[in-house]
Amino acid sequence: MSSITEAIAISSEKIRPHQLEVERLVRRISSIGICVLAWHLASTHHVDLGLVTFQNVPSPQEVLAAGWELLQSGKIVSHLTASMSRVFSGYLIAVVTGIALGLIIGRSRTSGDTLLPPLEMLRPIPAVAWIPLSILMFPSSELSMIFITFTGALFPILLNTIHGVEAIDPRLIASARSLGTGHGAIFTEVILPAAAPSIFTGLSIGMGTAWFCLVTAEMIAGQFGIGYYTWASYTVQNYAEIVVGMLLIGLLGMTSSLAIRKLGNAMMPWRVSGANK
Structure with missing residues (x-):
């Protein structure tokens, strides 16, 4: 029994x-x-x-009709391809730059004093303010648009990486050193795993802000892209198409951020198992 x-x-x-x-x-x-x-x-x-x-x-029915019209026109593939290539290009550069700088600043007080003040000065600048300078800095509008999505994704990734590294218990590193662990092993087996939850939080937020900056980026000279489609609809006062573009950006941003969170859970099984207890 x-x-x-x-x-x-x-x-x-x-x-x-x-x-x-x-x-x-x-x-x-x-x-x-x-x-x-x-x-x-x-x-x-x-x-x-x-x-x-x-x-x-516009009502949901009007937005649905505008979305169906966009789907039938065949332009949605070109819009999605252009936007995703710009967002993910800028995002990947931001991932490499933000994590690398975050680890350096988080582990070195001298590096923090040197690198963090100018970065903190640049952080509050909105993406739209970068448009004139990005046009002057880059030889093509495509690179300018990638740069703007890069600036949107960089700072959430950078700051969360810094906070994750600074929040590591010093006793963990001291214990690893007392056991004879080398600098490389401390970095890969202590610092990165301990800071990983905060880093992946930054990656998820950075993905959302990269999509957030898309309309600003494609205002420059885009001829295709969801942001360009939304902005062009606004200029001709086609309100239903504006909402279609907004919803597409929101859906793509949500899906991308969810994929980042799933990747983080897969790479941090100890965190998932601990949360389920």
Whole structure:
């Protein structure tokens, strides 16, 4: 009898995590559905709240029709290809630069005093302010657009890497040294694993800000791209297409950030197992 009870308990423990994931998925889908319903009601009834008005906001049906028209035109492939190549090019450069600088600044007070002040001065500058200078700095508009997405992704990655390295318990490094661990092994087996959660948080945020800067980047001279499509729709006051572009950027940014988080969980199994206990 006890063996049957134990078997039931074990099976329930296996089923419960799956049920929790299903419940979370249902809640997330429901939250999106509620937002779309509120949008539909506000736009179709032309709600005017004084400070905020929905009298000229396109309804979900109009946005869906504009999205279907874009899909049928065949231009969506060109737009997606152009935007993704610009975003991921700038993002990958930001990953290498941000993590390298973050590790150096986080481990060396001298490097921090030398490198961090100018970086902190550049950090608050919005992406749109870089447009004139990027046109002067780079020989092609494509490189200028990649540079702007790079600046958007760099600082979240850099600062999270610095914070992750600085937050490492010095006793971990001291213990490794007392056991005869070399500098290279300390770096790969202590510093990087300990700072990895913060680094991947920065990578996820940096991916979102890279997409956030896309419209700004493609304002320069883009002829294809989701940001260009959104900006061009604004210039001709095609409101439904503006929302289509916004939703595409949001969907791509969310999917990219989710992929980064999944990659982080795969590379940090100890963190996932600890969170599930």
